[in-house]
Amino acid sequence: MSAVVPLSSLLDARRVWRGRVEPMPTGEQPTGWAALDAVLPGGGWPAAALSEILLPLDGVGELQLVLPTLARLSRGARPLVLVTPPYAPCVAGWRQRGVDMRRVEIVAAAEPDVLWAMEQCLRSGSCAAVLAWPRQADDRALRRLQVAADGGRALAFAFRDRRHLGNASPAALRLELEATPHDRVWIRKCRGGVVPAQPVSLPYAALH
Structure with missing residues (x-):
């Protein structure tokens, strides 16, 4: 019969492997929402890519979703560009959330030129992030934005009506924002990872 050996003596003799919990790596482009970062591949927005x-409609909290990222990026050297936003940014509110408004540029473009303007800003390599609300964008146009974001090493955010969900998209990440009855985000596509089966809940006050 084998003798009983105290576990402490085995640990002291380093005869038992002791596992350690490694800290979760911080993504290169964290969203600023811990629950969302926890389920996204790489721990945040896909770097140099289109999201x-x-x-369901404009003005349901889509900018609040990206404000932590915009605040962080506004402390860098490259500006942030909004291409024809449906609503003018609330300067006081954005400043309260930490965005340096001196680093924010707004480009006014006619609807047929929104995609072109977004692509040029991304391709220039001079922008940290470019945001736009294109009404119409086919697979080819979105692929051009993806390529431009990669070439310009910028984050690209395209806010679109969720009726396009059924269409294939070359975007590295697709999120669906649900405002009612609960504020949460569904991850519909994430490059390099498995799409979670459940949505990510976000604080109600942060989305309105």
């Missing part, structure tokens, strides 16, 4: 955010 498509699908909405």
